Amino acid sequence: MADGRTINAFFSLHIPTELVDGVIALQQERDAVQAQKREEIHITLAFLHDADAAKLADAAALTSGKTWPVPRIRFSGEVRHGSWDLQKNPDYHYDDATIQKGEQIRLGVEPVQELLDLYADLTSTLGGKEDTYWPHVTLGIAREDIPAASMADLDIPSEGGPARSLDLRQAGGSTFRILVRRDLS
Structure with a gap:
């Protein structure tokens, strides 16, 4: 990338296998959800928009060169929806009552102190802090418009476990x- 090209990158946490299995089971219950692939299920921590080679090198060094806390990952039971991609379309208007085709369906993660500290450390070092940061795992993408209330009865796993890795x-x-990838456990 010495030629000035940039990429979009992000930091994520690889969640415990038991929770991944629970997300997969939830995906299979809902035909209206385009499932995320097993290997893509993660918690997004911080974005690096238009990262050049120098910023990526700093991010890689930070990821691998530090001992990170190991947050315990547990779902909060809260379900939200939305889309960063659709927000770019001037015709898109968020509707609290309807999960629109193409929106992400997101499962909230308890904001334990280790998770918040990791987020704060990454964003204070490399930028990307969001005022409305809400830790979550994406269940999938809506295949069609569906009532948001249709996700109220999800049997969201309540057990938790340690994050497996911090990934760039x-x-x-x-x-x-x-x-x-920096293994945490």
Whole structure:
């Protein structure tokens, strides 16, 4: 990337296997949900928009060069929906009562102190802090418009466990290439 090109990248946490299995089971219950692939299920921590080679090198060094806290990951039971991509379309208008085709369906994660500290450390070092940061795991993408209330009866796993890794990933397309993985447990 010495030629001035940039990529969009982000930091994520790889969630415990038991919770991934629970997300997969929830996906299979809902035909209206285009499931995320097993290997793509994660908690997004911080974005690096238009990262050049120097910023990616800093992010990689930070990811692999530090001892990170190991947050316990547990779902909060809260379900939200929305879309960063659709927000770019001037015809899109968020509707609290309707999960619109193309919106993400998101499962809230308890904001334990270790998770919030990790988020604060990453964003204070590399930028990307969001005032409305809400830790979550994406269940999937709505295939069609559906009532938001139809997700109220999801049997969301209540057990928790330690995050498995902190990853620096390249965003784009239907998969997220892992650039650096730092095992946490």
